[in-house]
Amino acid sequence: MAFPERLLHILAGPRRSSHCRYCGRPIEWATTAPRGKVVPLNPNPFVLRYERNAGGVKFLVIGADNLHFVTCTKRPAKPTRMRIFGGRPRA
Numbered sequence: 001m002a003f004p005e006r007l008l009h010i011l012a013g014p015r016r017s018s019h020c021r022y023c024g025r026p027i028e029w030a031t032t033a034p035r036g037k038v039v040p041l042n043p044n045p046f047v048l049r050y051e052r053n054a055g056g057v058k059f060l061v062i063g064a065d066n067l068h069f070v071t072c073t074k075r076p077a078k079p080t081r082m083r084i085f086g087g088r089p090r091a
């Protein structure tokens with residue numbers, strides 16, 4: 001895996017299902033914290049833990065290897081934009 005040590009915080013709650021435009025596999029769109037980027041995940045990501053910020057907003061903490069573009073076999077190669085990997089969610 002490309003970045004097994006990286007973690008993503010994503011907002012808890014329903015995620016919109018879709019299909020990858022490159023390989024056709026099912027994906028789920030999730031919103032990252034704290035930057036609010038929308039990223040494609042492989043369905044049913046393995047949740048490492050749950051967190052809540054000071055405002056009571058619930059996040060899932062998952063490994064970055066759940067990102068579909070890490071595992072997609074058909075996606076054109078592009079530099080991975082590391083900026084989506086933020087730190088801890090802001091309070």
Ligand SMILES: [Zn+2]
Binds near residue numbers: 025068
């Ligand atoms: Zn794909």
